[in-house]
Amino acid sequence: MQKQMKWPLILFAIGVFMAALDNGIITSSLTTLNASFGVSPTWGAWTITLYTLGLAVSVPIAGKLSDRYGRKKLFLIEVALFGIGSLLVALSTSFTFFLIARVIQALGGGGIFIIASSYVLSKFPAERQGTALGLLGGMNGVAAILGPNIGAFILDITGNWHWLFLINVPIAILLFIAGIRYIHEEQELSRKAVDWSGIAVLTLGVLSLMYSFSNLDGVNMLQSLGSPNFYGFFLAGVVILVLFYFLEKRLEGSQREPVVSTQLLGIASFRWTLLIAFFSGAILASVIFIPGFVEQYLGVSNTASGYWFTPLALASGIGAGGGGYLVDRKGPIWTLSVAGLLSAIGFLLFPLWVEHIWQFVIASVLVGIGFGMMLGAPVNVLVTEQAGENNKGIAVATSSLFRQMAMAIAPTIFAGFLARSFSNLGSNIQQGLTDQGIQVPPEALQQYASGGAASGSDISSLTEGLSQIPDPGIRDVLLQALHQTIGEGYSGLFWSAVIFSVLTLVAAFITGRQRHKEKRNRVETASTN
Incomplete structure (x- = not known):
């Protein structure tokens, strides 16, 4: 790889990882x-929200402005x-200041992957784009x-949460200095005025939708779903985005360039690719729950469960790189078809086979390779095929936004499977005791079932408590009922991930058909002209 391509790619990869x-x-x-900071868990959740x-706000803004002013800037x-x-x-002394600083941090971090991907798609030769995008996707995953x-690990070593964020500062400084030197400067890609009002409307619509999902x-x-905090903001977001579409449609051919080309949204293959991005986001969200499965279902200790996550992480990196290579060779x-199939398997x-840690490693490697292949290369190549040079950034940003929306919605659904399964803990215990012919007073049964039935949030403590029951017959039945309950919750989660993987496979097939049809129509149109 030429030096002028190698160094930007290295810098982008570090930035994406950071x-x-x-x-x-x-x-x-x-x-x-x-x-x-002395705040409740409810307030603390705003750190992530x-x-x-x-x-979500920074993604479309960075995507469009990079199309207008250049990716290096x-x-x-x-x-x-x-x-x-x-x-x-890191320097925050109050929770309010901490939250404001987190927003600033997010506005910076959100656009790095988008800009890096659109740079690759603009500057790298077509035969190397897949490999480069695979590297970026692998870093992201x-x-x-x-x-x-x-x-x-950082918290254990330092004992101070400030270092979780201070570690970013020298990396950002080095990236900034190296970026000035090694990333090729681009000319402004468009001379038209920026549609700032469109950016504002899009931002408001995206904020409304994402906030509704958080509720x-x-x-x-x-x-x-019946809460005003959901349907109020959801409906507001939909109305605002519909308004945004018509505002952008009016700008086509004017002196101001639309934030998103409505002609692009009218292409069927583009819309199907956005669905693939959404499904891949849901799959990535399901992967986040796998450490809990290792700890709660397979019985691995809390400290060791993270280490068993390593094969999946390595497999996803291999899958992302291999997926990029396959995009260059096979398209x-x-x-995406291979990725969806591997992920589904x-x-x-x-839910059907994994009962031991060696089985988990095999299944997680397949999942890692499968969803890793989806990250970066295939979706970004598809989504920018017909975008044109002036719209590559916003095209990648749009697909990334759909992925983020899935990652906002899916964890809530997946967590619901786990929580609802614990409402069946009492009946599972009763059934187990009945099968063994063990009689337990109703008040004792209620005490056993109430330990985790409400939420299942502290399964380690519940397991430890049940393990202290002196009667071995009752103890074994209760632990087996708990194991069954946990398995039922995770089964619903994993079956949902199977469905999303199959939907990715189906959407890829339909997208391929649409691409072929659109290419044929373009050839016919060109021949008639």
């Missing part, structure tokens, strides 16, 4: 952060914002998976 790591790294320190909202701005935000977070483990409750889904549709093994 930004993607941050949201995962904080999950391991939420309890420490809440205690440090605001960061997610900031990412926007990359440097994003890295600077992320570094400044990280420093402010591996960082998201390993984030909690790395965060816990979903997986345990009481129907009740949360994005073929790659891997997730299918969890």
